[in-house]
Amino acid sequence: MIHILFGASASGSLKFVLREMGRDKKEMVMSFWDMFSIGPVWQLHEETGKETRFEWMKKIITDEYDEFPDYKQRFEKAINQINSIPEGVHITIWTSDNAHEQIGMRYVLHLLKGKNIDITLINTTKAYEELFLVKKVKYTPLHTGEIPPEKLHVMYEQDYGKFFTDHDREDLEKEWLSLSESQETLRIWRNGRIQSVPEDYYDEFIINKAKKLHGKKKTNEFMKSARLIGEVLGHLDQYVGDAFLEYRLKKLIEKGIFESEGSLEAMRFYSVRLNR
Template identity: 80%
Template sequence: MIHILFGASASGSLKYVLREMGLDKKEKVISFWDIFSIGPVWQLHEESGKEARFEWMKKIITDKYDEFLDYKKGFEKTINQINSIPEGVHITIWTSDNAHEQTGLRFVVYLLKEKNVDISLINTTAEYEELFQVKKVKYTPLYSGEISPEKLQIIYEQGRGKFFTDHDREDLEKEWLSLLGNQETLRIWRNGKIQSVPEDYYDKFIIKKAKRLHAKQKKKDFMKSARLIGEVLGHLDQYVGDGFLEYRLRELIEKGVFESEGSLEAMRFYSVKLKM
C-alpha cells in the first residue's frame, strides 16, 4: 500500500498513525508539501509548467532560510517518487472537499495514468461527517491536515473509501486537462467543483477584516500583519494558506490601500493600517 497526501500536517499525522498501528514498514507515505489551490497549474506535468509554478511561488515563499529551495527540491522529489511507483501496487489517495486537495488529486491521477495500479480514494470530509458529526454542532475540517491523528486512525480503520474504476480515472484525467487550460492562479471549491477565480478574489475580504479590527481600536492605528492574516484565515471557508494571504496584503500595500511600518521581509516584522 502506498498513501498519497497533500500537505505536511496530514502526511505527518498519517505516518504517526501507521507507526502506532505497526504498519509503517509495510505501508509508504508520499506527500506534496504544497498548496494546489494557489499558483499556476498550467502544464504542471511538464518541465515548463513546473518552472512556471516555481517562478510564481517565489512571491509566496521567501528564500531567506532556503525555504524556496527546500520547497522546489521537495516538489521534484515527490514527482520522482510517484513516477517510480511500481506496477501492481495499491495506492490510496487522501483528499477532502477543498480546491487544494481536489486539484492535487486530479494531478496525481494524471501522473499515474500509464501505470497498472489500483487506486482508492479516502475523502476525509465525507468520512469525518459520517464518523464524528455531533447533531447540534456542525463542524467540517477545511483540509485533511486539521484532523487529529486519533481521528485519522479511526477514518483509516472504519472509513468506507472508494475504489476507482477505469472510468473514474479517465474522468479525473480529463478534469486535470481542463484545469490546464486556465491561466488563473487561485482556485476555490464550490458546489462540488474546482472553480478558478482572479488572484485578487480575497482582497476585499482582507480589507473588510482590517476595518473590523480597526473598529475595535480606541483610535485607528497600526496592527500586526499576522493579526490581520489570522483574522482572515479564521473566517475563510476555503484553504489557501497564510502565505498567499500575506502576499495579497503586500500587493495591497503596494497599491496604496494599506500603509505599513517595519520590514516587509516577513509577516512577523511589520504592521499595517488602512489608508482610507
C-alpha cells in the first residue's frame, strides 16, 4: 500500500499512525509539500509548466532561510516518486474538500495515467463529518493537516475509502487537463468544485481585517504583519496559506494602501498600517 497526501503535517500525522499500528514497514507515505490552490498549474505535467510555477513560487517563498531550493527539490522528489510507482500496487489518496488537495489529487491521477494500479480515495472532510461532528459545534477541518493523528487512525480503521473505477479516473484526469489550461494563480473550492478567481480576490478581506484591528485599538498605529495575517487566516473559509497572504499584503504596500516599517525580508521583521 502507498499513501499519497498533500502537505507536511498531513503526511507526518499518517506516518505516526502507521508507526503506532506497526504498519510503517509495509505501507509507504508519499507527500507533496506544496500549495496547489495558489500559483500557476498551467501545463504542470510538462517541464515548461513546472518552470513557470517555480518562477512564480520564487516570489512567494521567503528568502530568509533560502527555502526555495528546498521547495523545488521536494517538488521534483514527489514527482519522481509518483512516476516510479510500479504497476499492480494499491494506492490510497487522502484529500479533503479544499482547492489545494482536490487539485493535487487530480494532478497525481494524471501522473499515474495509464498505469494498472488500484486507487482508493479517502475524503477526510466527509469522514470527519460522519465520525466526529458534535451537534451544535460546526467545525470542519480546512485541510487534512488539521486532523489529529488519532482521528486519522479511526478513518483508516473504519475503511472510509472509495474505490476509483476507470470511469472515475478518466473524469478526474479530464478535469486536470482542463485545469492545466488555465492561467489563473488562485483557486478556491465552492459548491463541490474548483473555481479560479483573480489573484487579488482576498485583498479587500485583508483590508477589512486591518480596519477591524485598528478599530479595536482606536488608533491607526502600526501592527505586526504576522498579527494581521494571522487574523485573516483565522477567518478564511479557504486554504491558501500564510505565504500567499503575505505576498498580497506586500502588493497592497506597493500600491500605497498599507504603509510599512521595518524590513520586508520576512514577516516577523515588519509592521503595517492602513494609509488613511
